[in-house]
Structure formats: C-alpha cells, structure tokens
C-alpha cells in the first residue's frame with residue numbers, strides 16, 4: 001500500500017483517514033446496522049449484488065462469504081479500491097467479489113442488472129435524488145435497494161452542525177428520516193421501511209464492537225506516525241461535539257416487479 005505524505009494525511013476526509021488506519025467498518029450505523037441491512041436484503045446464493053461506495057470492502061466480503069452472493073464492490077476513490085482489493089484478496093473472496101471503479105451518480109451498469117443494491121453511507125455525499133434514481137435503475141424489477149444514511153437524531157446545536165457539516169465533512173448533506181423516505185420513494189421504489197439508531201462508529205463501545213479483533217491494530221496504527229496522531233487530535237474533539245446529535249437511518253426498499261411478473 002502506498003505511504004501517504006504528512007500533507008496528504010492532513011488532507012484526507014475522515015472516512016479515507018479511517019481506512020488508512022485500517023478501520024473496516026466506516027459508516028454511521030456500524031456493524032449492527034450492517035447486520036440488520038444484510039438480514040433485510042435476504043440475499044440468496046448466486047444473486048448478483050452491487051455494493052456501491054464499498055469503502056474497504058467489508059460488507060462486500062460478508063455478502064460473498066456469508067450469503068454466497070456474486071458481488072460488485074465499487075467505489076469512486078482509488079484509495080478505497082486499493083484497500084478493498086487487498087482485503088478481498090486476504091479474505092480469499094476474489095472469485096466472488098469484483099472491485100470496480102464507479103460513481104453512484106452515473107453507474108456504469110445496465111438497467112436491471114442486480115438482484116440487490118447496497119449503498120452504506122454514500123448517497124449523502126452527492127445529489128441524493130440522482131443517486132437514488134441510479135440505485136433504482138440498476139436494480140431488477142422486484143429487487144431490493146438498501147441504504148444507510150446519516151440523520152440528526154436530535155436537532156443539532158448551531159455549533160454541532162457547523163463543526164460536523166462545515167469542518168469534519170464539508171459538502172455532506174443529510175436529511176430527516178421522512179426526507180430520506182421521500183428521496184427513495186421519488187426514485188420509484190416501494191415498500192420503503194426505515195429503522196434508525198445512534199451514531200456509534202466513533203464511540204469507544206462502537207469502535208470495539210465494529211472492529212473486534214482488528215481494534216488493537218487500528219489503535220496501534222493511529223499512534224504509529226505523528227501525522228496520524230495530529231489528524232486524530234483534530235478529528236476526535238470535533239466528532240465528540242457532533243456525536244450526541246447524530247444518528248443513522250437504514251432504508252430498505254423494493255423496485256416494483258414488472259407488470260404481470262410474479263415476485264419471488
């Protein structure tokens with residue numbers, strides 16, 4: 001893996017930085033929300049699944065290993081794809097997980113190509129309606145779309161909102177649970193259900209639950225370079241001001257079956 005300069009580390013967005021530290025679960029609902037997402041996805045062996053914005057490939061690997069899916073793990077960021085490729089290979093899943101370059105706003109896949117499409121913490125980075133329409137487009141009629149997104153669990157203070165959306169994740173936009181339902185419904189999806197919970201990815205409890213056996217290696221890496229320590233020292237106090245107000249919403253939806261075709 002290429003070593004980044006201190007200046008490059010300073011410029012990383014928080015998610016890429018966590019990936020560089022070796023963190024495996026990089027979304028607001030943590031492993032618990034992925035467990036639930038996979039339960040709702042109910043993927044069957046041999047089904048074709050897209051994990052868009054796959055990060056370091058953790059959910060894609062689970063889809064292949066635990067559910068027998070044929071997975072496309074796609075991400076716009078070369079750094080994430082590099083780590084996903086290494087993790088897929090280390091997991092011995094290269095024959096069932098293909099790591100690809102794709103942008104959620106314009107997916108390079110034909111209409112109705114996938115049985116299920118997953119986007120964990122991706123849509124909120126881009127024009128949400130366009131991204132949701134793309135997720136719906138590449139899903140087969142009767143197929144499932146699942147996403148996790150950030151939401152405010154409590155109305156944030158002005159300071160918490162400015163720190164999180166202005167400094168930690170500039171450019172990110174997220175909505176209320178009702179607005180997320182509207183965005184996915186507006187993409188033509190049906191049977192939309194949502195579940196929500198607290199943001200625990202960067203609490204001590206959430207970190208240990210998410211990373212399990214990898215936790216010591218992530219902590220060791222975080223203190224292995226002054227550039228990482230400085231980045232942590234910048235990030236953590238800001239995160240802790242926003243965390244009390246942050247949550248996640250898990251959206252589960254279905255693309256309507258084609259007229260006259262029975263669903264599974």
Ligand SMILES: C[S@@+](CC[C@H](N)C(=O)[O-])C[C@H]1O[C@@H](n2cnc3c(N)ncnc32)[C@H](O)[C@@H]1O
Pocket residue numbers: 015024025026027052053054055056058074075076077080102103104105119120121122125126
């Ligand atoms: C918060 S991380 C989530 C990673 C992974 N889904 C997970 O849950 O661990 C967001 C991911 O979305 C990717 N991403 C951001 N914008 C994207 C876009 N327009 N198309 C595809 N991926 C994108 C980022 O590179 C990053 O890997």
